Ligand SMILES: Cc1ncc(C[n+]2csc(CCOP(=O)(O)OP(=O)(O)O)c2C)c(N)n1
């Protein structure tokens with residue numbers, strides 16, 4: 001239902017030449033078309049970072065908000081209109097540093113949104129400091145040698161699985177077909193869907209490069225991994241940078257957040273008012289006789 | 290008749306229930322009431338009290354003098370006896386060891402009777418009520434009726450037991466309490482009886498928000514704001530309101546911004562500490578021109594401060610919160626009725642001007658219970674502001690218009706792409722750093738303020754317009770200052786009161802008139818640095834002549850204010 005021309009970039013992308021974000025954007029365009037939904041029903045909610053600028057480079061409804069807060073914003077958008085397909089575009093610093101709490105709570109609420117983490121191991125926009133996903137020892141301006149980053153990386157996928165997310169996957173900006181496929185599935189999935197997207201930052205990250213990811217990743221599907229097996233998924237999701245699995249780790253069906261809330265039957269809060277007669281009854285019950 | 294009852298006990302003893310019951314009884318009998326709750330930030334133990342003032346005339350504030358104390362613990366006696374009027378009564382449970390008895394002290398078998406007649410210690414509170422009303426010679430038939438209403442949900446059996454307990458103590462007291470410290474309310478003069486609601490400020494605000502079409506609320510509990518959220522939560526199923534307790538206040542405000550961007554009327558509720566966490570979100574709402582209503586129930590600060598006590602010390606914080614410059618509106622309702630009205634206005638102004646609307650309450654506003662006339666929601670006017678027509682082509686969320694207000698559209702609207710961002714942006718919502726566009730967008734904001742100002746209400750003058758002395762107040766301190774003004778006025782002083790509900794942007798016509806006519810303007814504020822007087826000076830250059838400040842985190846009384854004035858030589 002969406003034509004490629006409808007998505008054409010409102011502004012010319014300011015990403016560095018060779019940046020992984022281009023591959024992610026290209027995949028997102030194809031996924032949007034494949035989803036076969038009306039153009040107006042797609043919404044991007046992005047954080048702050050190189051990744052967070054994506055909504056300006058693809059023509060879709062969007063709210064480009066605050067650093068770390070796209071998950072709660074997306075939750076509000078989704079609950080106010082459940083027809084919308086709400087996609088969070090977030091960086092690893094955004095989602096797993098500043099916004100880690102929201103990420104975990106989004107997962108345990110199983111709120112029906114899709115979260116695409118542009119994982120480049122660095123805070124790109126602030127010029128290359130180590131991000132929460134950087135491996136221990138990663139050297140940057142704020143994690144100088146000899147020690148480099150003095151801590152273990154955050155592992156977004158095991159966290160998501162343990163905390164209740166119901167669609168957990170990893171993609172790579174350089175494996176377009178697989179990424180498109182995962183994006184379509186994540187958006188269609190009913191529940192909290194996460195894709196950890198390996199996104200080379202050509203300017204600042206000289207360890208996690210295109211070449212590195214091409215030679216240090218493998219396909220879960222080809223290995224015969226069963227995404228309904230939570231234990232196996234959790235084990236796979238903890239495998240480190242030496243050899244990263246790609247594809248769908250875990251998928252399950254669980255009650256959705258909105259099923260526990262008093263959202264009107266048509267799933268929309270947009271421009272609604274309250275039934276004043278009912279409210280009057282509620283107030284009248286309080287009148288002292 | 291104007292009597293003040295103080296019910297003291299430790300948390301968990303049901304002193305709130307006694308207070309509520311008394312207020313309901315008297316309101317049922319057409320008296321006016323004003324109830325305050327003085328409690329600690331703890332769940333069990335610790336001396337707390339509820340104080341119910343009952344009068345045949347409307348009352349607006351607590352008073353210092355107590356006529357009758359009901360003490361469920363010894364501290365209830367020792368802490369309150371200094372405040373007793375001459376001939377004031379102390380009713381206390383027989384089990385309390387207290388030797389220093391005076392003629393108006395009355396040990397009664399409250400617990401014992403509750404257990405023996407009612408079968409549960411829980412009915413101690415009804416026992417206390419029976420005793421108190423007997424001391425007042427309040428007709429027992431009225432108590433019977435009121436108890437039937439109050440315990441209606443619990444069934445006939447419980448009603449009867451409560452009546453039996455109350456009656457048993459009523460009769461016991463008639464027989465045993467022979468002292469002269471009795472009151473005679475057998476035919477006390479009644480007020481004009483109407484449909485009366487007993488509400489605290491937070492409840493008034495919550496009902497106003499629901500009447501205004503609130504469809505989304507996200508919040509994290511924080512005293513003294515929480516009862517707004519809880520009141521709405523309790524009606525959420527019936528009214529189909531989306532409501533969620535979030536992981537923190539940051540999530541709360543960002544969720545609300547998301548829901549508002551998608552077209553829902555939204556509010557968040559918190560106190561100072563939570564508001565601190567919301568500040569970045571406030572800026573996002575402002576920059577994206579996403580309407581939102583924020584309620585800050587102030588308490589003693591800074592930091593955790595005094596969670597269950599009152600203060601008006603967040604005024605400047607809310608006024609200046611967030612980096613950057615943007616239009617906002619601020620209200621400080623004085624009582625539950627005004628809370629209701631302000632909530633509706635706040636939602637309408639937030640939508641019309643696509644701005645954050647901030648409501649400042651405080652613990653005194655939040656928890657004080659007053660009887661107000663019936664709230665009628667049938668005439669509520671809802672104004673959602675400019676909404677883009679369906680057939681518009683090439684929709685731009687931040688279109689530059691004559692009045693600075695761009696029509697809103699929402700994601701999901703056919704044929705429109707709705708792009709919002711907290712970055713500086715072009716008309717279409719995409720980012721820019723262009724200086725000309727930046728200037729135009731800042732001017733878009735600047736255009737809103739004079740229009741907002743037109744919608745703000747002038748402060749109200751109470752008392753004679755041309756008085757020589759003016760008490761200047763805002764928010765919940767209205768009541769005590771009003772009563773002080775009335776008393777001083779009836780004593781022959783030329784005094785009035787200038788009271789603000791709409792605190793920003795500030796209307797200054799009436800203010801300037803008062804500064805022209807009065808000889809001295811005295812600010813009366815529940816803080817130590819006269820924040821509102823500062824705001825007035827900042828906006829108008831007008832400086833008050835004297836400042837009265839209460840910063841012990843306890844609400845004001847008329848007597849306290851009069852004492853301050855006297856000490857300052859203002860008579
Ligand atoms: C509250 C706040 N703190 C700090 C910043 C500065 N800042 C902007 S982007 C960024 C990091 C972005 O890193 P990441 O989320 O990984 O995005 P990337 O640029 O790598 O895509 C930071 C720290 C900010 N915008 N807001």
Ligand code: SF4
Nearest residue numbers: 016019050124201202
């Ligand atoms: S800094 Fe890195 S992440 Fe940002 S645009 Fe350049 S290559 Fe991409």
Ligand SMILES: [Mg+2]
Nearest residue numbers: 091092122124
């Ligand atoms: Mg990053």
